[in-house]
Amino acid sequence: MDLQTIQAHPAFRQLARERSRLGVAMSIVMAAAYFAYILTIAFWPRLLGHPLWDGTVITWGVLIGVGLIALGFLLTAVYVRRANSRFDRLNQLLMEDLR
Template structure:
């Protein structure tokens, strides 16, 4: 790839949309995950009795399902990223690639 092709790609409007969209999506999902994770940690630090409360009078505490929910949230946010990347970002990437090859 020569300098002319590289400049054409960097100045392509769809490439700019691709970069901004990917960055916005990545940071948005990262902030959501950080809020969930630090919310869990803060709850654990400042209200351990809440997470130590038994579920339905049994042996398992509330902290176990909440911890599992944090893990599922990470998996869900990853799935959202993959879905949005496949639906929105990959077509833009392909369009830029085809137009800049020509």
């Protein structure tokens, strides 16, 4: 089995296309959220420096920073779920067709 045969297979093309789209989309979401946070810190630090409520030292910036970390975990979980369902099925179909 040569590389050109595998790359020309419709299941491989679909698998590569779907994985690429999902990866790029998730990267854009994470990068946009992170850069929005960094730009807010750079240009409007008072906005994130407000405490959550009176008498606390925890600010909105800390809460949003923790939210960014949680977003990273969420995007990872979405990718793993997609990889374990759709991508694994396409991979199995490809393997069966190429035998």
